[in-house]
Amino acid sequence: MLLSLVVHTYSLRYWLPAAVMLGTAPAYLLPWSAWRLLSVLLPSRLYHTVDDRAYSFYQSMVLFFFENYTGVEIIVYGDDIPKKKENVVYLSNHQSTSDWIIADVLAIRQNALGHVRYVLKHGLKWLPLYGWYFSQHGGVYVKRSARFDENAMKKKLSSQAKVGTPMYLVIFPEGTRYNPEFKKVIDDSQTFAAKEGLAVLKHVLTPRMKASHVAIDAMRDHLDAVYDITVAYEGTLTADGQRRPAPSMPEFLCKECRRVHIYFKRLDMREIPPEPLFFRRWLHERFEIKDHLFQLTMAVDWLGFAYAAAIALGGFMGYKRKGSVMSLIAGLFFGSVSAYGAYRISFDPHDYWPSLFASGSLAVVMGMRFRNSGKLMPAGIMAGLSLLMVLRLLIY
Template identity: 75%
Template sequence: MLGTAPAYLLSWTACRLISAVLPSRVYRMMDDHLYNIYQSLVLFFFENYTGVEVIIYGDIPKNKENVVYLSNHQCTVDWIIADMLAVRQKALGHVRYVLKDGLKWLPLYGWYFSQHGGVYVKRSAKFDVKAMKKKLSSHTKLGTPMYLVIFPEGTRYNPDLKKMISDSQAFASKEGLAVLNHVLTPRMKASHVAIETMREHLDAVYDVTVVYEGMVSKGASRQPAPTMPEFLCKECPRVHIHFERVDIKEIPPESEFFRRWLHERFEIKDQMLASFYNPEDPDRKGKFPGDSQRSQLSITKTLPSLLFLGGLTLPMLFTESGRKLYVRTWVYGTVLGWLWVNLSP
């Protein structure tokens, strides 16, 4: 996946040059199509190669929608779960992320996620509300298809990090909020700004809860979620995804009411996770409430992207001039990307 990044960047550059004299809407459509190809390659490895069984609870809408996707956060694979749901709505190219500011340092990717519509945010007092509103407002004006992924906890839940969990619980208690055991106290600012800025553009919020099966020890205590290499090494046999669609009209616009609403959503997640790991009914162990279905992704949706990007990458590596172009793309792309993200207004 990393190896195809230069080929993808060169394809995107050609797309950008071609669309330079065309309306922004045309460029966005081309960019979304290219992003769909690349993310399909990612899903080839994370679904077809690993053979992971995806179990979905709830009904995913068949039609594309403009949404904000809210989920619990445990590991780097969580980003891929959003892809797994989006591809089942044929909305994979529309996935964009709200990312913590430090991720903009990722070579190539940090810059590309930003230009694809992602938003970098800092925590607490450093959070730049104006910058976030400006970027999301521009998407709304252009009518950009939106599948905006946000993890309100702000950082990954790890059962081994006791102090982080206790600090989160102490904050909730201080604020008069319910104390949570299987998720962290959600931060509301990014979610609230995103929903209110794009409210007229959005159809719904997707409330998603994820469990990686196999992450429970023999003593029934919860273990850390798999890392990305562990997942790709087939150490997670199943992923359980609980999906609930919340119509945008049901979400309170006032910040104080929104904060309560968001925390209540995470209370529900906390209860579902508690029941998943230690249910009162032993027959419900390892299951979310409600009916479930195994959702297998057809290899025809992911294999063409592997052949396409692989076909662009391999010729670059077989010639000396191609290898030089490959390396230069990584180096120049990283430097220019950093300048783009950090110095652009």
């Protein structure tokens, strides 16, 4: 009975925001459809102005669930995000169904949420409600490889640039999500890179250049910059350098991702080579940087390391004052285990078992010693610190 209640309560963490977002979609799309029919007789720029404002309002509600309801911490590194709106192409690595919302997270910081448009794979155009809307909002559906219609994409983007449509075009050049469980996709990507004489990437897929090149080429005079974005969900890289799958949208809404690390790089249009061959090399080099950044995106568990240092210092002080070899050995042992645990938590907040073992053991041992001796130093202090550490690990 209790287990069933826990399971149902946990599922509500996802179904509540999902129901609100899906339930409001028809309410949003019905008046929008009326506006779209009316705007056929009006200038295209006017349609996009109203549409962008309405989309910004709707997406603000969606962002509330992803950023406020989940309590996720967004950590941005690299360049400062410009305060003013810009016409940009947004290039990012792709690993989760939540990736599209990260673009919104950054766009709203420039008050450009309504200008976000996407380059999406062709199959998504049949998505109920949203499929047709994304196209009318300015998005582009593309097919892969030989079926890619370069002229259609160039025509649509050029026409929007011509009438001055604000542009925050989101592209995931990898073409599909990186998932460490899809070994064949990763192997094929790495084999292709090696065959073409490109650097083999470990944490991202080899980028496809066609859609990115067409978009930038078609709107070069309209664009202010290219935003090169690297997204890393905390907990997807283990201490031994192995990748784990990024959280899905349900997992994200269920608050299973504590932090999202975003490396933001603004590239001036003069830095982007127009020639296809050089553009391909340039794009791959940008993804080489992303590959390297994945090894650096960890949040150091400073509290855990401080706790480990306190244990080791306590053991040393016991040895120095009373000549207790056992205090020294215990201090060094539990201090080392705690430091190792803090190191693992720095890569994955859920990997807390070494830290829990050390703090739990010390809470029991030092608690019993405090009860027998009644001395605050060192037994009482260390028992209290260890108990607080146990609570932090279990609650956090």
